[in-house]
Each structure stands twice: as C-alpha cells, then as structure tokens.
Amino acid sequence: xxxxxxxxxxxxxxxxxxxxxxxxxxxxxxxxxxxxxxxxxxxxxxxxxxxxxxxxxxxxxxxxxxxxxxxxxxxxxxxxxxxxxxxxxxxxxxxxxxxxxxxxxxxxxxxxxxxxxxxxxxxxxxxxxxxxxxxxxxxxxxxxxxxxxxxxxxxxxxxxxxxxxxxxxxxxxxxxxxxxxxxxxxxxxxxxxxxxxxxxxxxxxxxxxxxxxxxxxxxxxxxxxxxxxxxxxxxxxxxxxxxxxxxxxxxxxxxxxxxxxxxxxxxxxxxxxxxxxxxxxxxxxxxxxxxxxxxxxxxxxxxxxxxxxxxxxxxxxxxxxxxxxxxxxxxxxxxxxxxxxxxxxxxxxxxxxxxxxxxxxxxxxxxxxxxxxxxxxxxxxxxxxxxxxxxxxxxxxxxxxxxxxxxxxxxxxxxxxxxxxxxxxxxxxxxxxxxxxxxxxxxxxxxxxxxxxxxxxxxxxx
Amino acid sequence: xxxxxxxxxxxxxxxxxxxxxxxxxxxxxxxxxxxxxxxxxxxxxxxxxxxxxxxxxxxxxxxxxxxxxxxxxxxxxxxxxxxxxxxxxxxxxxxxxxxxxxxxxxxxxxxxxxxxxxxxxxxxxxxxxxxxxxxxxxxxxxxxxxxxxxxxxxxxxxxxxxxxxxxxxxxxxxxxxxxxxxxxxxxxxxxxxxxxxxxxxxxxxxxxxxxxxxxxxxxxxxxxxxxxxxxxxxxxxxxxxxxxxxxxxxxxxxxxxxxxxxxxxxxxxxxxxxxxxxxxxxxxxxxxxxxxxxxxxxxxxxxxxxxxxxxxxxxxxxxxxxxxxxxxxxxxxxxxx
Numbered sequence: 001x002x003x004x005x006x007x008x009x010x011x012x013x014x015x016x017x018x019x020x021x022x023x024x025x026x027x028x029x030x031x032x033x034x035x036x037x038x039x040x041x042x043x044x045x046x047x048x049x050x051x052x053x054x055x056x057x058x059x060x061x062x063x064x065x066x067x068x069x070x071x072x073x074x075x076x077x078x079x080x081x082x083x084x085x086x087x088x089x090x091x092x093x094x095x096x097x098x099x100x101x102x103x104x105x106x107x108x109x110x111x112x113x114x115x116x117x118x119x120x121x122x123x124x125x126x127x128x129x130x131x132x133x134x135x136x137x138x139x140x141x142x143x144x145x146x147x148x149x150x151x152x153x154x155x156x157x158x159x160x161x162x163x164x165x166x167x168x169x170x171x172x173x174x175x176x177x178x179x180x181x182x183x184x185x186x187x188x189x190x191x192x193x194x195x196x197x198x199x200x201x202x203x204x205x206x207x208x209x210x211x212x213x214x215x216x217x218x219x220x221x222x223x224x225x226x227x228x229x230x231x232x233x234x235x236x237x238x239x240x241x242x243x244x245x246x247x248x249x250x251x252x253x254x255x256x257x258x259x260x261x262x263x264x265x266x267x268x269x270x271x272x273x274x275x276x277x278x279x280x281x282x283x284x285x286x287x288x289x290x291x292x293x294x295x296x297x298x299x300x301x302x303x304x305x306x307x308x309x310x311x312x313x314x315x316x317x318x319x320x321x322x323x324x325x326x327x328x329x330x331x332x333x334x335x336x337x338x339x340x341x342x343x344x345x346x347x348x349x350x351x352x353x354x355x356x357x358x359x360x361x362x363x364x365x366x367x368x369x370x371x372x373x374x375x376x377x378x379x380x381x382x383x384x385x386x387x388x389x390x391x392x393x394x395x396x397x398x399x400x401x402x403x404x405x406x407x408x409x410x411x412x413x414x415x416x417x418x419x420x421x422x423x424x425x426x427x428x429x430x431x432x433x434x435x436x437x438x439x440x441x442x443x444x445x446x447x448x449x450x451x452x453x454x455x456x457x458x459x460x461x462x
Numbered sequence: 463x464x465x466x467x468x469x470x471x472x473x474x475x476x477x478x479x480x481x482x483x484x485x486x487x488x489x490x491x492x493x494x495x496x497x498x499x500x501x502x503x504x505x506x507x508x509x510x511x512x513x514x515x516x517x518x519x520x521x522x523x524x525x526x527x528x529x530x531x532x533x534x535x536x537x538x539x540x541x542x543x544x545x546x547x548x549x550x551x552x553x554x555x556x557x558x559x560x561x562x563x564x565x566x567x568x569x570x571x572x573x574x575x576x577x578x579x580x581x582x583x584x585x586x587x588x589x590x591x592x593x594x595x596x597x598x599x600x601x602x603x604x605x606x607x608x609x610x611x612x613x614x615x616x617x618x619x620x621x622x623x624x625x626x627x628x629x630x631x632x633x634x635x636x637x638x639x640x641x642x643x644x645x646x647x648x649x650x651x652x653x654x655x656x657x658x659x660x661x662x663x664x665x666x667x668x669x670x671x672x673x674x675x676x677x678x679x680x681x682x683x684x685x686x687x688x689x690x691x692x693x694x695x696x697x698x699x700x701x702x703x704x705x706x707x708x709x710x711x712x713x714x715x716x717x718x719x720x721x722x723x724x725x726x727x728x729x730x731x732x733x734x735x736x737x738x739x740x741x742x743x744x745x746x747x748x749x750x751x752x753x754x755x756x757x758x759x760x761x762x763x764x765x766x767x768x769x770x771x772x773x774x775x776x777x778x779x780x781x782x783x784x785x786x787x788x789x790x791x792x793x794x795x796x797x798x799x
Contacts, residue, residue, distance in 0.1 A: 063563035067556040073526055074548055077541025088534020089757045096527035100772040108517035108780055115513035115798050171760040416542040418610040427549045445567050
C-alpha cells in the first residue's frame with residue numbers, strides 16, 4: 001500500500017473509532033441533563049441516583065471521545081497537507097469556531113459538573129451539565145458544517161493561477177457555508193442518532209438488570225421507561241431526517257445514491273434494490289431482486305422520477321471534468337462497500353424502530369419487565385446504533401470518493417506529498433494498537449460499572 | 463498593522479494561554495509520582511487540576527484550529543513536517559487524558575500505578591516536545607520551494623532545540639510546583655514548596671543557558687544586536703522575581719510572576735519569529751511568512767470578530783472555575799478522579 005492508501009485507512013480507523021464515543025456523548029449528556037433537571041424540580045432522590053449512575057458511565061465514555069478528537073484535528077495537517085492548503089481558507093474556520101464556541105464550553109463545564117457535586121449551588125451545578133450537553137451538540141454542528149462543505153461546496157470562490165489551474169478555494173460567503181443545505185439535514189440526523197445511541201445504551205443496561213432481578217429493580221424499570229420514550233423519539237427522527245437526507249443526496253451526490261442502491265443504469269421510474277450482486281469491475285449487475293418504483297418514491301415522494309445510474313454518471317463526469325483529469329478518470333466509489341453499509345445502516349435503524357416500538361407497547365401494557373425474550377435481546381441491541389453510526393459514516397465518506405471535496409479536489413491530490421508510506425504506516429500501527437487497547441479498557445470499565453448498578457450512589461446519599 | 467499581523471499576535475496569545483494553563487498541569491503531572499506518597503496523596507494531587515485540565519487543553523486545540531483558519535500553509539507545513547513528533551505528542555495526550563478518568567475506577571494497585579505513570583509520561587513528553595517544536599520554528603527546518611518540509615524526525619533534534627525543550631520542561635515543572643504550593647495543604651504542600659525551592663535555581667540556570675543558546679545558534683547578533691530589547695529582559699527579570707518570591711515563600715506572587723515569565727518568553731519567541739511563521743534552513747526565500755501563509759481577508763475578518771467576542775467570554779468562565787474551586791486540597795478532602 002502506498003502513502004495515500006495508508007492515509008485513507010488511517011482516516012477511516014481514527015474517525016470511525018472517534019465516532020464510537022461521540023454519539024453516546026451527544027445523547028447521554030442531554031439525557032443526564034434532563035434527569036438532573038427532574039431531580040432539581042422534584043427533589044426525588046431516584047433522579048439523583050440516575051444522574052449519578054448514568055453520569056458515571058457517561059464520563060467514562062466522554063474521556064475517550066475527547067482524547068480521540070485531538071487526533072482528528074491534527075490529522076488534516078499531518079496526512080492531508082495539500083487538502084489543508086487547498087481548503088484551509090474555508091475548512092479551518094468552522095474548526096476554529098468549534099473550538100472557541102463549543103470545546104471550551106464542554107471541556108470547562110465537564111470539570112465543573114464532575115467536581116461541583118455538593119460544592120456548588122444546585123442551580124449552577126445543573127447549569128453546568130446543560131452547558132456540557134449544549135457544547136457537545138454545538139461542536140457536532142460545526143464539525144458537520146465543515147464536513148458538509150466537502151459533500152456540497154457552497155459559499156466559496158475558486159482561485160485560478162496563470163495556467164488556468166484551480167489552486168485553492170477562498171471564502172466568499174460565510175452565511176452560505178453555515179446554512180449549507182447539506183448540514184440542515186446532516187446535523188439533525190447526527191443529533192437524533194446521538195439520542196438513539198444513548199437511549200439504546202440505557203435501555204440495554206437496564207434490561208440486563210431487570211432480567212437478572214438485581215437490586216434496584218425500580219431504578220432500572222424507570223430508567224428503561226425513560227430510555228424507551230427517548231429512543232422512540234430518537235429513532236423516528238433519525239429515520240425521517242435520514243429520508244430527507246437521501247432525497248438531498250439524489251440531487252447533490254447522485255453517484256453516492258446510485259452506489260448505495262447498486263443502480264448501474266438510469267431508471268425512470270426507478271426500482272429499489274433488495275439484493276444486488278455486481279460484477280467484479282463494478283460495471284454491471286449480475287443478479288438483482290428489485291422492487292419496482294420504490295426508489296422513485298423514496299427519492300421524490302411520487303411514483304415516478306428519474307434516478308441516474310452509476311454508468312451514466314461515470315460517463316457524465318468523465319466529460320464534465322475532462323479538462324482537469326483527462327477523459328478516462330474514475331468517478332465510481334467502491335460500490336459494494338457503499339451498497340452494504342447503506343443496508344447495514346438502514347437495517348439497524350429499522351430494527352431499532354421495531355425494538356423501541358415493542359418496548360413502548362409492552363411498557364404501556366405493563367408487561368415489559370416480564371417479557372424475558374425482549375430483556376435478553378435488548379443488551380445485545382446496544383450494538384445496533386454503533387453499527388448504524390459507523391456504516392452511515394462509511395457510506396458518507398467513501399461514497400464521496402474519488403472526491404475529498406465534491407467536484408473540487410480529489411482525495412489522491414489531497415495527501416501530504418512529503419509524508420512517506422513508512423511514516424503513515426508507523427503511525428497507523430501505533431494508533432491502531434493504542435486504540436485497540438483502550439477499547440478493551442473502556443469496555444471493561446463500562447461493563448464493570450454498568451453491572452454494579454447504582455449501589456455505591458445509594459451509600460453516598462445515605 | 464495588517465489583519466494577518468493581528469492574527470499572528472492572536473495565535474501568540476492562544477499559545478501563551480495554553481502554556482500558562484497547561485504548563486502547571488504538565489508540572490503537576492510530572493511531579494505526581496514523586497510528590498505523592500501513597501494512593502490518597504496521589505489522588506489529592508490529581509484533584510488539584512481535576513476540574514480544569516480538560517478546559518486548559520482546549521487552548522492548544524484552539525491554537526491549532528486558529529493556525530489552520532488564519533494561516534492554512536503554516537498549519538499544513540507544520541503538521542505534515544513535524545509528523546512523528548506530533549504522533550508522539552498525540553499518544554501522550556491520549557494516555558494522559560484517559561488516565562485522569564480511568565485511574566481511580568479500579569482498586570488494583572498495579573492499575574493505579576500504571577495510570578499514574580501514564581499521567582507522568584503523558585505530561586513530561588509533550589512538555590519537552592513543545593519546546594523542541596518551537597525551537598525548530600525559529601531555528602529553521604528544511605523546507606522546499608513548495609512549502610513542504612523535506613527533513614525527518616531526527617532533523618528536529620539539535621542542540622538548540624533540545625535546550626529549548628529542556629528549558630520549557632523546567633519552567634513547567636516549577637510552574638507546577640508553585641501551583642501545588644498554592645492548591646494543597648499539609649504534607650503535600652510542604653513537599654511541593656521544598657521542590658519549588660530546589661527547582662527555582664535550576665530553572666534560572668536553564669533560562670540563562672537558553673538565552674546564551676539563542677545568541678549562539680540563532681544569529682541574533684546580526685538580527686537584533688547585543689541589546690535584546692525590553693521584552694526578553696523583562697522576561698528574565700520576571701523569572702528572577704519568581705526566584706525571589708519563592709525564596710520568600712510568597713507563592714501567590716511567585717505564581718503571578720511565573721505567568722508573566724511565560725507570557726513574556728512566548729511573546730519574545732513570536733517576536734524573534736516574525737514576520738516568518740516557519741523558517742526554511744534550505745533557502746531564506748522559502749521561509750513561510752505571515753503574508754505567504756495567510757488566509758484571505760474575508761476569512762481573517764470573520765475570524766477576528768469571532769475571536770474578539772469569544773476569547774473574553776472563555777476567559778471569564780474559565781477564570782470563574784478557578785474561583786469556584788479555589789479551596790486547598792488534602793488527602794482528606796472529598797476526592798473525585
């Protein structure tokens with residue numbers, strides 16, 4: 001593998017890993033803030049117990065999100081220096097603003113919250129967890145503003161040199177950059193997936209305790225109730241916004257949608273793929289089961305409408321960018337990966353919808369705590385949001401290939417020219433080993449404190 | 463003064479904030495295994511920086527982001543050039559960050575000892591390497607005509623840059639010892655004060671070596687002449703005053719003057735560097751300057767508004783946290799981490 005492949009792999013490994021921890025931080029910070037508000041208003045000690053118990057698990061996870069985030073900021077310059085030069089005038093801005101507006105807020109007030117128990121007035125202490133939750137979610141907004149520019153560049157002007165070559169892009173209209181239509185669908189999707197991740201985490205841990213009839217049954221019954229409602233809201237939002245996002249993608253990045261659907265030839269009305277097997281060259285379909293018209297319905301909310309296929313788009317782009325990259329350049333992303341990650345994401349999403357709906361129904365019927373089969377499944381369902389979150393990003397980022405910034409710069413032109421394959425390889429090995437080890441430690445602590453339950457907190461309160 | 467000059471100053475301000483705040487965090491982290499006898503004392507030491515270390519670290523993240531936004535070429539050259547050094551810094555910061563959170567979550571003495579040493583290493587290594595990195599910025603590194611660093615990791619280690627690194631490390635150690643003298647009580651305080659007494663002489667010696675090295679390695683005679691000007695002299699005076707106040711056991715004043723020393727030293731460093739942001743040792747003409755590395759006017763205008771609004775707000779609420787957690791800590795206090 002050359003430096004480019006290794007740099008891509010490193011980006012994939014470190015980003016997916018970072019995003020294991022982020023959604024739980026986003027959703028759980030908000031949930032803990034809500035629980036603490038309930039404690040503040042009712043003075044009911046069970047809410048304080050919930051804040052303490054779920055808050056402890058939140059903190060273990062939070063630390064991992066923070067430290068892996070630093071790598072993300074450094075990595076653009078380290079592995080992608082040409083990208084940084086080309087895009088820095090626009091891309092650096094949301095990153096810097098993210099730090100100023102959001103990182104300071106969440107990082108300062110996480111300390112205030114953790115150390116402020118019994119030291120600060122209750123109202124100030126409550127405010128501090130809200131500032132953590134707001135800071136985290138604003139931080140996600142700014143990073144997605146940056147990412148949205150890569151998906152759908154807006155508000156820029158190109159800088160052309162004497163030879164007519166585009167050397168970089170510059171800020172033209174910052175208002176357009178932050179109101180990018182892409183971020184309007186992407187942020188709500190990520191926000192809601194954070195809620196969903198946190199809800200399934202709390203629901204899974206609670207179900208584990210309810211099944212084993214550990215102490216504090218009332219605590220976990222109530223936690224499960226809250227998590228189910230929270231998860232239902234989250235997953236319905238995720239799916240609704242995801243639908244809008246897909247429709248937006250058909251317009252702005254049709255190749256990504258065509259790859260996600262394994263749609264090689266343009267269709268009108270377009271069919272939805274249940275299973276598609278393509279040939280090894282990614283040029284045509286070998287076998288497929290398709291539902292007629294469904295893709296048109298999903299894309300345009302009506303029974304017909306053209307959805308362009310991979311091969312037509314490839315021909316179109318070859319013509320459009322011929323003067324920059326020649327007539328034979330490749331514009332197809334790795335189709336099988338996009339196709340299957342899309343299915344993994346959507347599949348996990350609908351499974352979560354089913355589980356949340358079933359849990360809600362059983363809670364309503366007062367049968368939740370006695371339905372053993374569901375209680376056995378729910379702890380395993382903690383994996384579902386993680387599968388969906390990772391698959392979603394794999395599809396988003398790999399589906400944009402060969403572009404690093406859609407239509408403006410290709411990934412292969414973005415890599416640091418002076419960083420050797422040995423250097424990237426070495427750092428990739430170091431990060432992978434370190435991240436692997438820390439995953440083990442983090443999982444050990446989460447399981448340990450998750451299983452222990454809120455015992456310690458009860459003693460504290462007494 | 464152009465907007466990009468202002469941004470050069472603002473980035474200096476962010477690094478000053480970082481070294482002032484994270485400086486004592488590093489010092490406390492390095493002193494941890496030596497000052498804390500037994501688990502309770504070590505926990506108490508960690509708790510002195512517990513509420514603030516994460517917020518302090520954001521000064522570095524912001525400085526990095528600001529360099530990216532205001533001087534994209536500086537960011538690209540620096541981060542791709544100092545590659546392996548940054549990997550080492552990242553690994554250190556990752557281990558240190560989780561160590562604070564994980565350390566007291568298990569009773570096994572080996573577990574706790576491992577994370578204590580992670581805090582030590584995760585503090586000592588960056589404390590040394592930031593100085594090395596800054597030394598390289600002023601001394602110059604091989605950079606070609608297309609602004610790319612052409613050297614390797616070992617090019618970054620020279621007598622001068624190692625002196626910068628060690629001087630930085632010593633300053634952070636003293637800063638940490640003074641901070642602990644103010645934030646702890648009982649035996650830990652006594653030990654921290656003792657260490658500060660011993661360190662202060664060494665730090666002044668290290669600063670003198672650094673000052674001499676600046677003249678030897680940086681060709682300062684031709685650049686500024688024998689009289690270095692007000693700023694470096696004031697920085698030396700501030701450090702001598704730290705020595706005086708430590709001797710007099712007035713640690714509050716020593717801490718304030720430590721801040722002044724860090725402020726003036728980093729300012730001196732940026733003043734030496736200007737108008738370059740990265741010096742090329744290959745060819746003077748290849749050096750990145752504030753003008754060649756900068757972002758567009760529009761971006762800089764926008765960033766100026768954002769920075770002038772939010773940096774004061776950050777200073778206010780971070781300042782408040784130090785007031786809120788102003789009580790001295792002992793092994794008998796209620797401890798978190």
